[in-house]
Amino acid sequence: MIVASGVVILLMMSLLIRFFSIQFHSYEKYSKRAEVNRIRAIPLNAPRGLILDRNGEIIVDNYPTYVLTGIPGEMIDKRKNFYIISQCTGIDTSVLKSNYDKYYRGKFLPSRIAKDLTFDQLSRIEEHKTDLTGINYIQFPERIYSGKINAPHLLGYVKEVDRALIKELAEPEKYIYGDLVGWRGLEKVYEKSLRGEKGIYFMEVDAFGREIGISTDRNAEYPVPGNNLVTSILLPLQEMLEKRLEGLKGVALVSNPKTGEILAFVSKPDYPADLFTGTTTIDDWKKIISDPDKPLLNRITHGLYPPGSTLKMITAMALIEKKRVSYSETIDCSGVYTLGDRDFRCWKENGHGTVNLKKAIAQSCNIYFYHLVQRLSIDEWAEACRQFGFGKKVGIDLASEAKGVVPTSSFMNKQYGRWGWSKGHLLNVSLGQGEFVATPIQMLQYINLLAMKGRTPVLHTIKNKETELVEVNSFSKKTWDQIESFMQQVIIAPNGTGRRSDPKIPGLIIAGKTGTAQNPHGEDHAWYIGYGKYKNDVISVVILIEHGGHGGVTSAPIARSVFNLLFSSNETMKLAFTQ
Amino acid sequence: MIKVFILKFRSSNSLVFVLALFLFAIGLVTLKSIESGQTSSIYSQSFYKQLIFMIPALIGLLTAFLIPRHTIHRYIYGLYGVILIFVLIPYMGREIANTYRWVDIGLPIGFQPSEFAKWIVVIALARYLSDHNLQMNYFSANILPIIIALFPAFIILIQPDLGTAIIIMVPVLPMLYWAGARPFHLFLFIAPLISILTAFHWISFTIWAMLMMFIIYKAKPSIIFGITTFFSNVFLGLLSPVLWGMLKDYQQKRILTLFNPELDPLGAAYQIIQSKTAIGAGGLLGKGWGQGTQTHLKFLPVQESDFIVSVIGEELGFVAIFVIVTIFTIFILKIIRSAYNVDDRFSSLTMIGIASIFTAHVFVNFAMTVGMIPVKGLPLPFVSYGGSFLLSSFIMVGLIMNLSIDPKDY
Known part of the structure; x- marks a missing residue:
């Protein structure tokens, strides 16, 4: 006990001595430091x-x-x-x-x-x-x-x-x-x-x-x-597209499908980039948040649009792969298709005449697809869409994004009740209308998968960033090649709906698809998705103009200016493709 | 029931409780001072929070006081197992401030199981040493008790929480000594540590080697054992700089920072300078409550807990430091006296263990605020802000009051 108590007393004494020396002997020094010299x-x-x-x-x-x-x-x-x-x-x-x-x-x-x-x-x-x-x-x-x-x-x-x-x-x-x-x-x-x-x-x-x-x-x-x-952004391209879309409502996206890098990222209308640096007046701020055109909305990742005819490639591929269509099979398009008591119209009032698959894609014939899509169940068709990334996030390196909707039979049952929807709904949905909605970034991934025949890196905005591959494995190479050749017809056939996107540069091969999506708010949305291949380089483009009318008329020319800028000279190609 | 309680309270070492309450009051007064002139919410609530923490602390004290001693004795191994699991649990939880020592219990407050490990290890040790009528003369009898403490201490060390790990190890040697182990055997446990620490300079190492030779000679073990002990220690000492050199730079730095936080660039060196300045500027009588300019500089991030002594030193001066150190001394000596007086070996050993824990806490906390020792991160019992440790401290007070009663007395 004496040893134990002794140790305790010794330790405590040493503390007191130390405190005494600091607080008494060195008081002058420390109080000076505290009062006069503060750090x-x-x-x-x-x-x-x-x-x-x-x-x-x-x-x-x-x-x-x-x-x-x-x-x-x-x-x-x-x-x-x-x-x-x-x-x-x-x-x-x-x-x-x-x-x-x-x-x-x-x-x-x-x-x-x-x-x-x-x-x-x-x-x-x-x-x-x-x-x-x-x-x-x-x-x-x-x-x-x-x-x-x-x-x-x-x-x-x-x-x-x-x-x-x-x-x-x-x-x-x-x-x-x-x-x-x-x-x-x-x-x-x-x-x-x-x-x-x-x-x-x-x-x-x-x-x-x-x-x-x-x-x-x-x-x-x-x-x-x-x-x-x-970033992977190409400044001159972004600049050009921002100017082209000024005053419009819509989206322009350009990417390199080989790397997944995004070269242009335009969502209009937008707001001044320095809006949040604290120099904005309250009035300007109020104007922006109450603007009906929603400039704060990032349309690329959060705008949900019906994709319209641009989805036709998926329907065609599912049909080909399941052997439910032959390339030679023809349908007669008179401009209208009647199912029950409802008329479904082709965009071309007088009809396309005799149409095979090639022509149906090149000229975007709806009647052909109304007929053929009935050979697929809604769930087979929806599964194909999901494989291309619709209905789920693409995983771009921005904080958040919307998922969109791919209607399946269970979705439709929930929406309309077990017997509340009919084949007519299916026709509508399979043409990318109605319940089917997608974000422009999903469309970009979709066109990149088509360009790369089923394997493309996850889209991103940083240069030389390695990202995982998105893969679609359920189609044969032959099907991919076939679809690519049809999509080239969209551009080069005399009546191809995408012909206005071709800058006619020797060696540049463009494949694409236009879309004209009906929507309840007014004039149709104008879509263009496509890619251009020049030697070893590929560029994909997605253009959407809200209420722009025909995709081939409004959006395709904007895509042309993209191809023109990137492929018309060696200098711009160097800027766009060097790693 | 109440009568029994009052009887039990009267016959217990109740002065310990009174002193603890007094220290707690000093802590509250200081927290109130820190709070004055603060608007930041972290500081402004510590006073009330500490008051609220007192409720579970008193419940813990009552429980520890009223629970029969044989119940403690019977279930302590089970509790030891439970606390081992609990100190491991934080690894499955989230990281707070780069460490894993907190358990999230779904309340706005976390709790630190390692606080409870301190006294649980002590009681488990006390049971082991008292149950086995151990032949403490044999060296081997010391080994299992050390393992009992080493196991949780090691888990806590890698959390990483060096301070608490040390506190868990501290009671082992005093308890072994109290149980009757030969001092020479205890020396054998400390020797390798000192060999490693002194090995970094040849003068210190030579002095140590000579001292070691003298002690071994005095203890008169068998010649072979003595020589083996001596040379294995020398060998360890010679080996450690080599092993040290094999570590990567950042590993060396991490280990050095663990022992000496002053090496941490944005860390404790500046704190210690500030703390010393504050204490020194307090002088004999202090600047007055709420008047400490130095401690109100928020350079001391834990002034409400680990560095509360700096606040007291500056505002209330050496007089207050003297009073507090004296109270702690009386408090600890009272515990040792109880441990000496009580007949039952288990109680006696538990109290010695708890006395060591309090001594280590008080010494390390005071010493670090004036730069005497480098180890950081130990709060001052009863005074520092913090719920887990307050609860743990009052449980220990309850245990002392409980175990200090001679069963024949009531």
């Missing part, structure tokens, strides 16, 4: 990584702004301070006060008072430095957009971290109030790589908050800038 930790913000196009052209850049901060415990007269700052900068004192409260983190931690200060404003504040104890400024990098392209749905935006937001973050310990965090689009998906690592340095300050010099107790940690993000 202030100053964060060094890491610049976010830039967002570049596939050839290194800058799309999103940083520019330095100045942020004014105040340390609550050191500000002697807050009201006077705010008044002086207001005089120097022209910012209202109520704004300063509300910022100060919003960013308040603690008595001795700097709270942000104003941001985006110009050098002029700063120099005026500097003149009053002696009256402004505890007020400091730090450099703060903000986002700036190149202006050549907009693509806000792709790039996304950053948001300022505040008290409410920090709770929603995956790694809240990495952020403080006022930091920027990627909130949508690429900025969000690649946040970890873009944000970099904050640095810190230490200043000794005196009792009045004046900085005496850099602290010698602690070494500075320099910030590590975020990694630049090299």
Whole structure:
């Protein structure tokens, strides 16, 4: 017992001696350090990584702004301070006060008072430095957009971290109030790589908050800038398509089916990319969110459209593979097909005359497909559609996307009741109308599968990123080849509906399909999906113009300008295809 | 029933309970001070949360106090098994702050099973050492008790939580000593550790080798055993720098940081400087409650728990530190006295184990705030903010009150 108690007493005595020596003998030294020389930790913000196009052209850049901060415990007269700052900068004192409260983190931690200060404003504040104890400024990098392209749905935006937001973050310990965090689009998906690592340095300050010099107790940690993000976007192409679609409602997508890289990503109407940098007035903001054309909606991943005749290839392939049609079999198209008491019309009022499969695809004859699709059950047909990725997410590297709907018999039963739907519904659905809806990004994956004959990497927006393969294995090579030749007929046959997409460049072979999708809201949606093969290079294109009328008339010419831009000269081809 | 309770309470070591409550009150006062001038929610709620934590803590204390001693004795091995499973469970849960030490129990508060492992290991050890009328003179009798503690300690070490792992190991040697193990045998357990630690400088290693020779000579083991012990230790010492060199840079750094957090670039070195400055600036009488400028600098991220002593040191001065250290000393000496007085070996050993846990906690916590030792992450019993540890501490107080009663007395 004596040993045990002795050990305890010895240990406790050693503590008391140590505390006594620090608190009594070294009191002078430490109290001086505490009162006169305080160490202030100053964060060094890491610049976010830039967002570049596939050839290194800058799309999103940083520019330095100045942020004014105040340390609550050191500000002697807050009201006077705010008044002086207001005089120097022209910012209202109520704004300063509300910022100060919003960013308040603690008595001795700097709270942000104003941001985006110009050098002029700063120099005026500097003149009053002696009256402004505890007020400091730090450099703060903000986002700036190149202006050549907009693509806000792709790039996304950053948001300022505040008290409410920090709770929603995956790694809240990495952020403080006022930091920027990627909130949508690429900025969000690649946040970890873009944000970099904050640095810190230490200043000794005196009792009045004046900085005496850099602290010698602690070494500075320099910030590590975020990694630049090299996207797969081709700047000139994106620029051209944004201009072409200006004023329209619709989507333009271009990709390389061999790699799955997206070269252009246009969803119109859109909003200015810098909408969220804090310079937008409330009125502009209200205008955007109440706009009936929904500019905030990313039509590429969240717009749900009936795909119309562009689905005909799937129906044709399922029929061929199951041997339920022969290439020579013909149907007579008189412009109308009657089932029960209902008339189904071909888009060509007078009819196509005698039609075989080749002609039915090239000229998009509905009557032919009304006849033949009845040889498939709705579930056989739906299964083929699902294999091409409809009804499920494509897995693109953007935060979210819609799934769309592929109606099966059980879906139809749920929707209309066991006996509530008829063959007529099936005819409608199998032509890509009615309940069948898909996103444009699904259409892009669909055309890529056709271009690559059943194997294409998952679509993505980052250059040289390896992604998994999407595969469709249930069709023979012969079927794929056959469908490709039919789709070439769509472009080169004299009455082919896609002929307007052909820029007639020697060596460029285009295969495609148009679609004219009826919808309850007005004029038909105009679709064009297709791909061009030139030597070893492939490019796929999806164009959708809402209420644009005939796909062959409205959308195909936009596809032509894409092929024209990419394949008309060696230079642009180099830009588009070099890895 | 109530009469029995009152009788039991009176005859118990109730001073321990009073001292614990007093320390808890000091903690509350300090939390209130930290809270003043704060708007951040993390700090502003610690006072009330700590008050609420006191409810389960008192229930734990009552349970530990009222439960019959033979029941504890009978079920402790089962409980030991359960806690082993619980310290493993966090690996299946999510990671919090890069470690796995928390169990999510579906409530807004998590709980740390490793806190409970501390006293469960002690009681399990006490049962083992008291059940087996062990021939403590034999070296081999020491091995199984060490394994009993080593097993959970190792799991907790890789969580990673070095502080708690050490605390679990701390009671082993005092308990073995109390149970009558030969000091030379205990020396044999510590020797390899010291051999490794001293091996990094030739002067320290030479001194150690000489000391080792002297102790072995004094203990007079068989010649072969003595020589083997000496040379295997020397060999271990010579080998360790070689093994160390074989580790990759980042592995070395990780191990060094574990023992010395000051090497962590954005971590504890700055905290310790701040903590020392705060304590030193407090002087004899302190700056006054709520007036500590240094501790209100939020450079100390755990000032409400692990670094609460810095706040007390700055605001209330050496006087308060003196009072608190004295209270802890009386508290621990009271436990040792009870352990000495009680007839039953199981109770006696349990109390010695608990006394070691409290001693280690108090010493490590105080010492780290003034940079005497590097290990981080141990809260101060009863004073620091935190639910699991408060509950665990009061359960230990309950156990002491329970076991300190001579069964004949009531």
